[in-house]
Amino acid sequence: MPTEIDRHQVQQLLDRGAQLVEVLPEDEYEEDHLPGAISLPLRRLETEAVRMLDRARPVIVYCWDTA
Amino acid sequence: MSPRAAWRLESLGFGEVYDYVAGKLDWMAAGRRTEGTNAARPRAGDVSRKDVPTAGLAERLGDVRERVRAAGWDAVVVINSERVVLGFLRSKELDKDPDLKMEQAMRPGPSTFRPHVAIQEMADYMTNHMLDSSPITTSDGRLVGLLLQKDAVRIAGEEK
Numbered sequence: 001m002p003t004e005i006d007r008h009q010v011q012q013l014l015d016r017g018a019q020l021v022e023v024l025p026e027d028e029y030e031e032d033h034l035p036g037a038i039s040l041p042l043r044r045l046e047t048e049a050v051r052m053l054d055r056a057r058p059v060i061v062y063c064w065d066t067a
Numbered sequence: 068m069s070p071r072a073a074w075r076l077e078s079l080g081f082g083e084v085y086d087y088v089a090g091k092l093d094w095m096a097a098g099r100r101t102e103g104t105n106a107a108r109p110r111a112g113d114v115s116r117k118d119v120p121t122a123g124l125a126e127r128l129g130d131v132r133e134r135v136r137a138a139g140w141d142a143v144v145v146i147n148s149e150r151v152v153l154g155f156l157r158s159k160e161l162d163k164d165p166d167l168k169m170e171q172a173m174r175p176g177p178s179t180f181r182p183h184v185a186i187q188e189m190a191d192y193m194t195n196h197m198l199d200s201s202p203i204t205t206s207d208g209r210l211v212g213l214l215l216q217k218d219a220v221r222i223a224g225e226e227k
Contacts, residue, residue: 005087034101036102060087061086
């Protein structure tokens, strides 16, 4: 079950080497994204997650807000 | 959107998946740095005056007024020890009875804006609502600075 985290825990996980993934459409990523995040829109998750992400490391996903 | 992504990643075999549910809005509202094409554009937090005078709830208005005006200001933000904004005084409130405590003289719960709001948006809003100044705070209410309408309009004009 995915764990919900807050802003401070994001930083702690990044310090541990977590991968940060924005799942919004790519144009929104281009405008603003968290430092070091990669773009992996939800629609491309199925086909590209395994290729782009390391299963051995923690993954943090985010979008715009709780919506 | 992120909960669906997190669950799907788990089903694809990722063992340690976290969902930053408050997301990009929370990050930016906290005044944290971002990357991207908008990152270099001025925002409310960048343009706000960080040297705005502040005061505590229990201070005497007359003492604060003297200090604030001597520093060339006509506004003061009332904060607590965590820099959380509790009130705001513009010229009208500063001219009240000098023996009042700040908490009696201040305008409580002032409208505030987040640091990530684009300066053009702030300039339009402040002009349309005749706001000379407005406190900029993080999402947890801490003071970033005071945005002056004249600064917002000038910087927005330079951007065009």
